[in-house]
Amino acid sequence: MIRRELAAAELPPELAYLPMVESHYTADARSPAEAVGLWQFIDTTAQGAGLRVDWWVDERLDPELATRAAARHLQELHARFGDWELVLAAYNAGPGGVGRALERSGAEGFWALAEGGGLRAETRRYVPKFYAALRVAEDPARFGFEAAAGDAPQEYDTVTVAAPVDLFTVARTAGLSVGELQQLNPGLRRRCTPPGGDAYPLRVPPGQGAQVAAVLAGLGPEERTDFLRYRVGAGDSLWGIARRFDTRAGAIAELNGVTDPRRLHPGQQLVVPTYRNGGGLKAREATADRTTGSVGYRVRPGDTVASIARKHRVATADVLRWNGLDPRGLIRPGDQLFVGTAGGDPAGGLARARVHVVEDGDTLWGISRRYGVSLEELRRANELGLGAVLRPGDQLVVAVPAGSGG
Numbered sequence: 001m002i003r004r005e006l007a008a009a010e011l012p013p014e015l016a017y018l019p020m021v022e023s024h025y026t027a028d029a030r031s032p033a034e035a036v037g038l039w040q041f042i043d044t045t046a047q048g049a050g051l052r053v054d055w056w057v058d059e060r061l062d063p064e065l066a067t068r069a070a071a072r073h074l075q076e077l078h079a080r081f082g083d084w085e086l087v088l089a090a091y092n093a094g095p096g097g098v099g100r101a102l103e104r105s106g107a108e109g110f111w112a113l114a115e116g117g118g119l120r121a122e123t124r125r126y127v128p129k130f131y132a133a134l135r136v137a138e139d140p141a142r143f144g145f146e147a148a149a150g151d152a153p154q155e156y157d158t159v160t161v162a163a164p165v166d167l168f169t170v171a172r173t174a175g176l177s178v179g180e181l182q183q184l185n186p187g188l189r190r191r192c193t194p195p196g197g198d199a200y201p202l203r204v205p206p207g208q209g210a211q212v213a214a215v216l217a218g219l220g221p222e223e224r225t226d227f228l229r230y231r232v233g234a235g236d237s238l239w240g241i242a243r244r245f246d247t248r249a250g251a252i253a254e255l256n257g258v259t260d261p262r263r264l265h266p267g268q269q270l271v272v273p274t275y276r277n278g279g280g281l282k283a284r285e286a287t288a289d290r291t292t293g294s295v296g297y298r299v300r301p302g303d304t305v306a307s308i309a310r311k312h313r314v315a316t317a318d319v320l321r322w323n324g325l326d327p328r329g330l331i332r333p334g335d336q337l338f339v340g341t342a343g344g345d346p347a348g349g350l351a352r353a354r355v356h357v358v359e360d361g362d363t364l365w366g367i368s369r370r371y372g373v374s375l376e377e378l379r380r381a382n383e384l385g386l387g388a389v390l391r392p393g394d395q396l397v398v399a400v401p402a403g404s405g406g
Helices: 002-008 015-025 043-048 063-081 085-094 095-105 110-115 121-138 167-174 178-184 210-219 238-244 249-256 306-309 316-322 364-371 376-381
Strands: 157-161 200-202 227-231 268-276 284-291 294-298 336-341 351-357 395-403
Touching: 002 015, 002 294, 015 121, 043 063, 043 227, 063 085, 063 095, 085 095, 095 110, 095 167, 110 121, 110 351, 121 178, 121 227, 121 316, 157 210, 167 200, 178 200, 200 210, 227 238, 268 376, 306 316, 306 336, 316 336, 364 376, 364 395
Parallel strands: none
Antiparallel strands: 157 200, 227 268, 284 351, 294 336, 351 395
């Protein structure tokens, strides 16, 4: 895909190895400086290159869209500097920094500029790192690596979505996997297409486009999202509602077409962009009269709380209580539930099942440290493999050991 986009932009094919230096080809990489994605764009550079970055969407996380933006950015840098080594330096340090360094030093070319001390140490090392990546790629065996076959290009259909719809609803109504929809649409930060006047191109598995389009055409406005419905009370404000449900006032306004946030009135119905059962809230806690060694279960299409309880030989009421669900037991495909134990030591003490909602910057390691559980237990409880990717809004089941303050 990267080679294809570079060729379309008439850029050197060697630039396909630039993401190795930037992100190690990690599509959701995030740096301490808040550079994000395969090509490590900061938000201002990303927006300047034509990517959307806001509360709803972060196209830096979409490898295909980010690659096209990177190609445009590299074209602009080459038009300015006319030298690929300076282009690489400017990709790292910014065009302004490299341009000022050239003016101050009078140097011609990257190496003279680097030797003269006009660049940061990181930028001086950046171009050599790129050449090193090229050298290894040319002859992996020489450096102790096995050459790997490339993955097949990602295939998908595109459905134009005019009104917001969340991925859970698409998965449930069209019989698709919510995980596959998330993988195809990694830029959807809230797992929902954004509101607003512009239609959104939703990717779905290949061959499913017509079916999904037909299903969505039959959904009414109230059926398109699994977000919370809220009736405005006396004294309510958008900001107060947003604080209550851990979301943003601007997002509520966008979703409901509210142009003047001061004109809310009691009885008005709002759709609040936070998932029912606390999916968009801060971590919730339910006391579980179970021993440590928790078992997590990922909800599948057609599942009910009762069927899940029967499968794990536990009481339906216990599953409701452990996961803080209301008596209706509303669950969606992709939800994570705590459903009991995995033969833990009965002497190990009682555990409290928590539902942790993933926020920006969260990692499995950091979450495990926060609650005092092992990384392996956290993975097992949530059916996560070694390469699992966390996204804001994901729910993780955590069994906190008794006596823990987590």
